[in-house]
Amino acid sequence: MSASHEITPRRVAFDWSRTPLRCIPGEPTATHVMGQKATHSVQHTHVREHLAGQRLDTADFTxxxxxxxxxxxxxxxxxxxxIPERERVRFLLTVVAAIEQFTAVFGDRVPAADGLDRARADEVMLDLLRRHGAEKVEHRAVAFDRYQHCGGTGTLRCACRVAGMAVAAPVMLYLWIWGTAYLIRQGPRPAVLPRHSLADHNRMVRTGLLPPRRELGAAIPRYFRRTHHPSQEGSPSRAAEYLRGAPTARAAS
Incomplete structure (x- = not known):
């Protein structure tokens, strides 16, 4: 991580009173892919309470x-x-660093994803998603740098990184698929229950609502390079620009 870069906590507030259950009109699947990120974000609690108030219970999921x-x-x-304690901590850091490889790629894409604007996504939920994504880009190297500091050297360090990604990648894929299906099944039932199919996913990729799977998949071989550092992922200037100009930032100023 660059020594000149300082990560500062930000206190922001979101007004959820007018956010509908389907925050992307006509797109229940994309809505709930979005919703997964929202339920993982101190605003997390507020989002879950808002969804519960609209009869979408996320308790089992979380x-x-x-x-x-x-x-x-x-x-x-x-x-x-x-496993010795020192090795356990190293392993935890490699798993978190691998997860942050994916969240940095996803987070870098969201602020520039104009497909979400064209789909008339709810402004509050979209701001939360984009702010969360920009912050993921901002601190994408924290776990990686910590691991580099205490993770040994040479071949052992690279082997541990591979092990961390071997755990993180299937877990992230599973949670994406299972979490979306779970959230679709919850809440008020439409006449025809939507399904998260490959064709539906590809359609949403074409319209800019979701990132291509190959874009996330390509992050894995990049992570395995000996010369890899998370600073090579995403645009910190774009993330900082969004965080400065976000609706919640303007409201707080």
Whole structure:
């Protein structure tokens, strides 16, 4: 991480009173892909309360995600494996760094995703998503730099990075698919229950509502390069520009 870059906490507030359940009109699948990010963002609690008020219960989803990450990133090694504490911490850092590789790619794309504007996505939810994405770009190197500092050298360091990605990539893919399907099934039922199909996904990619899978997939081989550093991912200037000019930033000034 650049020594000249300082990450500062920001206090912002969002007004959810007018945000509809389907925050992208006519696009329930894209809405709930968006919703997954929102439920992971101190505003998380407010979003969940707002969705619960519209009969979309996310409790099981968030509890399951919490359980999964507690097993992966908790204080005890996964499956009770006899791993020394120092190695356990190194492994946790590699998993988080690998996750942040994906969130940096996704976060860099969201502020410039004009397909969301064309789809008339709810402005408050869209601002939360874009702010969350920009902040992911801003601190994309925190876990990686920490691992580089305490993760050993040479071949061992690279092997641990591969192991972290081998865990993070399938977990992220699973949560994306399962989480979207779960959220679609919850809440008020339409006459025809939408399904998250490959054809539907590809249509949303073409209209700019979702990133192409190959864009996220291509982040994996880049991460494996010996010379890789997260500073090569995304545009920090674009992220900073959005954070300065975001609706919540203007309202707070």
């Amino acid at each position: 509890q399951y995600v919490g359980f999964l990450f507690e097993r992966l990133l908790g204080e005890r090694p996964p499956l009770g494996a006899p």
